[in-house]
Amino acid sequence: METYKIDEVSKVTGLTKRTIRYYEELGLLMPTDRTEGGMRLYTQEHIERLKQIVSARDVLGFSLQEILDFVQLRETFEGHRTSIQNTEDAQQKRHHLQEVERGLAQQLQMIDQKMETMAQFRKEREQLHQRIKDAIRNTLP
Amino acid sequence: METYKIDEVSKVTGLTKRTIRYYEELGLLMPTDRTEGGMRLYTQEHIERLKQIVSARDVLGFSLQEILDFVQLRETFEGHRTSIQNTEDAQQKRHHLQEVERGLAQQLQMIDQKMETMAQFRKEREQLHQRIKDAIRNTLP
DNA sequence: ACCAACGTTTACGTCAACGTTAACTTTTGG
């Protein structure tokens, strides 16, 4: 599989190398494979994840801690997709999955709330915009 | 007109008293009238402004500096609504208004960009949610 | 084989956005 060194990743994501390592340290980005000498080798998947993180941070205004919660929900789920054979703790697993589901439902609700507030904000800004355009028109009839 | 002391304002906005004073210090909130002894007296308008600031901060993820830019755009405009009579610098005023208009148009565009990215983000989360609900259904048929 | 360019860890520095504490004055209910 094609891999990238950190400077490449830095350029395509717009993040500094420091930030990329920092995100790994926080657990936001899964650790990469390393070369014999210890250099990180990123895959396309890492890059996608970084772009998602940037979106959540800049556009949605989430803190890294909140993003970590989001990430861990997915991680937990992916982890559960592996061993489906043991039927004795299926009860356990089901319960855990239900908790994850609840977490996701809450996240969706939070996002909807944000979108609604954002729409309201946009509306107010647009009204101001309209008033200003009117004011301009009144300066030169 | 009805006024409120800072503790009241703190309760209805959810901000701490420190934060409210801090926002005034930054220029985000217009200074209030004071009592003889120096206590701040807030109006309903102050409260509305604080709520807008919280929205911009929490929901849109704007920095206080960005919010200050937004606020000053409005302030500039309100300031221009006063003296409409002098026709000599009407040219000046018109030019200034046009700059404000351009600023607002950019803000609107930025907001639209954010809303789109947010919708995309929501979509991905919803797909994950659906997959998890399916997984749960598969644990107990 | 070498060295310039790039990578790594470790540790301290910085800046925004407040929290906290101190020292003091004002307001207010009994």
Added chain:
DNA sequence: CCAAAAGTTAACGTTGACGTAAACGTTGGT
């Protein structure tokens, strides 16, 4: 009228999210 509650300014402390510098190892081209 007076103590407790609430307000004020000023100053220093804290936390999140990185920036920066040092000291060192790795890679790749000539």
